[in-house]
Amino acid sequence: MSETVRIVLVGLGNVNLGLIKILIDKKKAIAEQYNTRFNIVGVVDSSGMAVSEKGFAYEDLVNLKYNKGKVNEMTGFLPKAPELIADCITADLLIDASPVNLTPGNPGLQLIKRAIEKGWHVVFANKAPLVLAFDQLMALAQQHKTSIRYSATVCGGLPVVNVLKRDLKLASLSSLHGVFNATSNFVLQELEKGVAVEEAIKEAQKIGAAETDPTLDISGQDTANKLYLIMKSFSDFDGSIKDIEVEGIEKITAEQVSKAAKVNTQIKLVASAYKKENQWKLEVKPTTVAADSFIGSCKGWEMGIEIKSDLYESISFKNYEADPRGTSAAVLRDMIDIQHQQVTLRMKNTNKGK
Amino acid sequence: MSETVRIVLVGLGNVNLGLIKILIDKKKAIAEQYNTRFNIVGVVDSSGMAVSEKGFAYEDLVNLKYNKGKVNEMTGFLPKAPELIADCITADLLIDASPVNLTPGNPGLQLIKRAIEKGWHVVFANKAPLVLAFDQLMALAQQHKTSIRYSATVCGGLPVVNVLKRDLKLASLSSLHGVFNATSNFVLQELEKGVAVEEAIKEAQKIGAAETDPTLDISGQDTANKLYLIMKSFSDFDGSIKDIEVEGIEKITAEQVSKAAKVNTQIKLVASAYKKENQWKLEVKPTTVAADSFIGSCKGWEMGIEIKSDLYESISFKNYEADPRGTSAAVLRDMIDIQHQQVTLRMKNTNKGK
Numbered sequence: 085m086s087e088t089v090r091i092v093l094v095g096l097g098n099v100n101l102g103l104i105k106i107l108i109d110k111k112k113a114i115a116e117q118y119n120t121r122f123n124i125v126g127v128v129d130s131s132g133m134a135v136s137e138k139g140f141a142y143e144d145l146v147n148l149k150y151n152k153g154k155v156n157e158m159t160g161f162l163p164k165a166p167e168l169i170a171d172c173i174t175a176d177l178l179i180d181a182s183p184v185n186l187t188p189g190n191p192g193l194q195l196i197k198r199a200i201e202k203g204w205h206v207v208f209a210n211k212a213p214l215v216l217a218f219d220q221l222m223a224l225a226q227q228h229k230t231s232i233r234y235s236a237t238v239c240g241g242l243p244v245v246n247v248l249k250r251d252l253k254l255a256s257l258s259s260l261h262g263v264f265n266a267t268s269n270f271v272l273q274e275l276e277k278g279v280a281v282e283e284a285i286k287e288a289q290k291i292g293a294a295e296t297d298p299t300l301d302i303s304g305q306d307t308a309n310k311l312y313l314i315m316k317s318f319s320d321f322d323g324s325i326k327d328i329e330v331e332g333i334e335k336i337t338a339e340q341v342s343k344a345a346k347v348n349t350q351i352k353l354v355a356s357a358y359k360k361e362n363q364w365k366l367e368v369k370p371t372t373v374a375a376d377s378f379i380g381s382c383k384g385w386e387m388g389i390e391i392k393s394d395l396y397e398s399i400s401f402k403n404y405e406a407d408p409r410g411t412s413a414a415v416l417r418d419m420i421d422i423q424h425q426q427v428t429l430r431m432k433n434t435n436k437g438k
Numbered sequence: 439m440s441e442t443v444r445i446v447l448v449g450l451g452n453v454n455l456g457l458i459k460i461l462i463d464k465k466k467a468i469a470e471q472y473n474t475r476f477n478i479v480g481v482v483d484s485s486g487m488a489v490s491e492k493g494f495a496y497e498d499l500v501n502l503k504y505n506k507g508k509v510n511e512m513t514g515f516l517p518k519a520p521e522l523i524a525d526c527i528t529a530d531l532l533i534d535a536s537p538v539n540l541t542p543g544n545p546g547l548q549l550i551k552r553a554i555e556k557g558w559h560v561v562f563a564n565k566a567p568l569v570l571a572f573d574q575l576m577a578l579a580q581q582h583k584t585s586i587r588y589s590a591t592v593c594g595g596l597p598v599v600n601v602l603k604r605d606l607k608l609a610s611l612s613s614l615h616g617v618f619n620a621t622s623n624f625v626l627q628e629l630e631k632g633v634a635v636e637e638a639i640k641e642a643q644k645i646g647a648a649e650t651d652p653t654l655d656i657s658g659q660d661t662a663n664k665l666y667l668i669m670k671s672f673s674d675f676d677g678s679i680k681d682i683e684v685e686g687i688e689k690i691t692a693e694q695v696s697k698a699a700k701v702n703t704q705i706k707l708v709a710s711a712y713k714k715e716n717q718w719k720l721e722v723k724p725t726t727v728a729a730d731s732f733i734g735s736c737k738g739w740e741m742g743i744e745i746k747s748d749l750y751e752s753i754s755f756k757n758y759e760a761d762p763r764g765t766s767a768a769v770l771r772d773m774i775d776i777q778h779q780q781v782t783l784r785m786k787n788t789n790k791g792k
Contacts, residue, residue, distance in 0.1 A: 106749065110608050117608070235605070241750040243605035250604070251589070251597035253771050254464050254471070381735055395460065395767035396595040401755030413749035417607050429783070 086115045089423050090139075090175040092126035092204075094166075094195065095182030099209045099236070101149050102412030103179070108142050110416075120423050126173045128166045128182075128195070131156040135173040167195040170202040177422065179415060181209035181236075184300060184309070188216060200224045200232075207418040208234040209411055211309045215325055218316050231425065233418035238310045239264055239387040241410025242403040243417075248318040248391070255393035257319045259358040262389035263382040264310040266405065267301035268333050268353045273384045275341045291406055303332035304353060304368040311355040311366055314389075319357070321364045331369040348375045352382070378402075440469045443777050444493075444529040446480035446558075448520075448549065449536030453563045453590070455503050456766030457533065462496050464770075474777050480527045482520045482536075482549070485510040489527040521549040524556040531776065533769060535563035535590075538654060538663070542570055554578045554586075561772040562588040563765055565663045569679055572670050585779065587772035592664045593618055593741040595764025596757040597771075602672040602745070609747035611673045613712040616743035617736040618664040620759065621655035622687050622707045627738045629695040645760055657686035658707060658722040665709040665720055668743075673711070675718045685723040702729045706736070732756075 093100045107114070107122055114120050123139035131154035134140075140160070148158065155161060162172055170178075178199045182192055196206060196213045200221070208214060213221060214234055225232045238244045239262075263269050267288040274284035285298045300306040308328045315321040333353050344351050354371040357364060373380045378400045382388040388402025403410065447454045461468070461476055468474050477493035485508035488494075494514070502512065509515060516526055524532075532553045536546055550560060550567045554575070562568060567575060568588055579586045592598045593616075617623050621642040628638035639652045654660040662682045669675035687707050698705050708725040711718060727734045732754045736742040742756025757764065 106608075113608055242753060243601055246605050247597055247601065250775075251600050251771060253774055254460075254467055255767065376730065376735070378735070381730070381732070396757065396759070396764045397761065398758040399596060399755065400757070401753065403750065403754070404752040405750070407751065410750045413609065417605060420607055421604075 086119050086121040087423075087427065088121045088123050089177055089419070090125045091122050091177045091179060091419070092128065092169060092173065092175045092199075093124060094128045094169075094178060094180045094192070095210065096127060096129045096145070096149060096155065097181060097183065098408040099181035099411050099415065100179065101146065102409050103181070103415050104142050104145050106409070106412055106416055108146070114420070118420055118424060119427070120420070122419065125175055126169055127155050127158065128169050129155040133162050133164060133166050133169050133172065134158040134160040135162060135169075136160045137173075165191065167191040167198065169195060170198040170204060175204055177205045177207065177419060179207045179209070179419070180213065181415065183297075184210060184212045184306075186212050186215060186305075190216075193217060196221065197224060200228050200230055203228055203230055205231045205422045206233075207236070207415055207422070208232070209236040209415050211237045211306075211313060214313055215309045218313070231422045233422060234313065235418050236411050236414035238313055239389070240266075240403065240405045240408070241414045242387060242389075242401060242405075243414070244314060244389055244401075245317050247399075247401070248314065252318070252391065252393060252396060252399070255395040257357070258392040258394065260314070260356070260389060260391045261379055262311070262355045263352050263379060263387055264307045264355050264389070265301050265304075265353060266385045266387050267298065268304075268307070269382065269386065270384050271302065272333060272336065272341060272351055272353070275336065275338045276345055278338060302334055304330045305332075307353055307355050307368045311357065311368060315357055315364065315366065319364065321357070321366070323364065323366070328366040328368060330367075333370050336370055344372055345375075349373060350375050350380045352379055354379060440473050440475040441777075441781065442475045442477050443531055443773070444479045445476050445531045445533060445773070446482065446523060446527065446529045446553075447478060448482045448523075448532060448534045448546070449564065450481060450483045450499070450503060450509065451535060451537065452762040453535035453765050453769065454533065455500065456763050457535070457769050458496050458499050460763070460766055460770055462500070468774070472774055472778060473781070474774070476773065479529055480523055481509050481512065482523050483509045487516050487518060487520050487523050487526065488512040488514040489516060489523075490514045491527075519545065521545040521552065523549060524552040524558060529558055531559045531561065531773060533561045533563070533773070534567065535769065537651075538564060538566045538660075540566050540569060540659075544570075547571060550575065551578060554582050554584055557582055557584055559585045559776045560587075561590070561769055561776070562586070563590040563769050565591045565660075565667060568667055569663045572667070585776045587776060588667065589772050590765050590768035592667055593743070594620075594757065594759045594762070595768045596741060596743075596755060596759075597768070598668060598743055598755075599671050601753075601755070602668065606672070606745065606747060606750055606753070609749040611711070612746040612748065614668070614710070614743060614745045615733055616665070616709045617706050617733060617741055618661045618709050618743070619655050619658075619707060620739045620741050621652065622658075622661070623736065623740065624738050625656065626687060626690065626695060626705055626707070629690065629692045630699055632692060656688055658684045659686075661707055661709050661722045665711065665722060669711055669718065669720065673718065675711070675720070677718065677720070682720040682722060684721075687724050690724055698726055699729075703727060704729050704734045706733055708733060
């Protein structure tokens with residue numbers, strides 16, 4: 085029989101809706117390959133929280149979203165502040181895919197902290213809590229022996245954080261460059277075609293790839309958030325998000341983009357990290373690159389990163405992800421990783437006892 | 439105090455020499471970050487085996503290689519067949535970086551099997567044992583509760599196998615395309631410049647990136663071996679290496695390469711996997727691709743792969759690796775992964791007992 089993992093979803097937007105759909109599509113594979121069943125026992129959105137001891141049917145949640153419903157219309161709705169969810173239901177794992185809110189002291193961060201204190205593992209698609217309190221959350225998780233995963237926070241399904249942390253271990257970062265925001269990359273490409281910025285943003289939002297507030301995309305702040313999480317995960321950078329120099333694409337004109345294209349270059353919103361006088365220098369800014377460079381090759385909905393290190397010379401990777409499904413899949417891989425780790429530990433303990 | 443892992447090196451070529459150098463360079467980081475010390479207690483090459491209960495000094499092994507010495511000149515040399523190494527010393531982990539030998543029943547495979555039977559974990563840089571006996575080795579390892587890692591066997595330091603197995607979990611592969619052999623890719627590029635094939639191969643061997651026998655590179659067999667390992671690791675492909683149609687670059691002329699370049703295309707030795715009538719079709723052959731496609735962008739010493747799947751749309755990654763150091767680093771990441779897993783399990787067991 086499959087082992088049941090009790091999960092709580094924070095946010096019912098594109099990412100968690102996509103997650104539920106994948107849980108439906110891959111239910112059999114999850115049971116067969118990982119002997120696991122994810123039972124959604126709590127849901128939180130801006131309207132409040134709903135809990136169910138025996139769990140919500142995946143299909144009911146999909147239907148709720150299709151009917152543009154909110155959590156306060158669900159059976160199991162509790163008239164309590166969302167940040168109290170960890171006190172209202174027993175669970176193993178929290179998935180935070182709520183909209184990015186960078187206001188310090190926002191209730192989302194309180195919700196996460198309380199969940200960790202209750203011993204819940206956390207998977208993030210939402211960058212905000214990590215940007216606001218990376219070290220604090222990691223320390224809290226260590227204290228309470230829970231796991232935090234966040235591979236979905238950087239470049240959707242592209243396993244940037246995982247590759248850096250797990251595959252490039254022991255390597256010392258020399259520099260990195262990347263295109264981390266597909267919406268702004270798409271907008272720059274549309275500019276070249278003569279489409280107005282506002283139109284391009286609307287198109288991006290229709291597809292569901294743009295952040296709820298496109299200002300974060302266009303201003304470079306979303307890119308900076310990702311750069312910060314990458315550097316906190318992989319390097320000895322110990323500064324804050326405010327140490328990143330950020331310039332957005334607001335002032336880039338169609339004329340500039342066309343002019344660049346004529347001489348085989350491209351204007352990209354590039355995130356960079358490199359050492360200057362032995363200090364990390366982190367920047368996000370519109371940059372002209374050769375069209376046939378790796379960064380230049382990241383077109384439209386693509387995001388990519390080029391990493392130079394002492395052990396691995398140069399490694400580059402990119403994805404094409406017009407649909408947020410890849411981000412949802414990244415959340416699921418983190419969920420499975422945590423569960424697999426827990427099960428392995430328990431199995432070994434049991435064997436030891438025999 | 440650091441935990442000591444007793445390791446045995448099979449092969450003392452570029453990869454294991456590179457590994458020893460990294461073990462020297464990163465000794466402090468390995469101790470601090472992973473609380474581990476790797477002690478080389480056995481070495482095997484074509485001249486025989488040498489063992490040391492207290493371990494060989496890293497520097498002595500590097501000096502031996504610099505002086506073009508062989509294992510039979512070492513203190514600790516035993517006049518025994520190399521495949522008996524697992525019966526001659528106690529160890530935890532075997533690293534097979536010996537030259538690729540695809541002869542069925544070759545002693546290298548016997549050596550590996552005996553090591554697994556003794557409970558040793560195995561890290562492969564050498565593809566041959568896995569190509570000859572993938573299923574058999576995995577079953578044997580499972581039976582003896584040991585781990586097998588082989589991220590260094592495919593595209594050097596590029597974490598192809600790891601990303602597929604760990605990050606794209608639950609995704610169903612639609613198709614993949616890749617350039618997996620840097621030597622043949624480099625040779626094709628040199629052809630365009632007017633350099634003769636033989637000269638280009640010599641240059642590749644000088645750098646140390648070519649296989650000992652360049653026939654494997656040029657004939658497409660090395661590419662096919664890598665494609666096979668990828669498909670065995672990630673897909674439901676259950677055929678044998680012989681099911682891959684292989685055509686090398688022997689017959690490609692400088693004229694063909696130049697002609698292709700003139701119309702913005704490139705001739706690449708491309709590995710492909712795709713479904714045809716619900717069956718996997720695996721091929722390695724010279725293919726003309728657009729210069730600005732991802733495969734076309736893999737230049738000279740670069741290797742790359744483009745993966746299409748149901749959950750992640752398209753993910754592509756490539757590396758630039760003129761030096762085999764990246765492959766050595768990949769061996770080390772596998773060693774650390776295995777050790778980290780073992781330590782975690784033991785720590786949890788100890789805590790449980792309290």
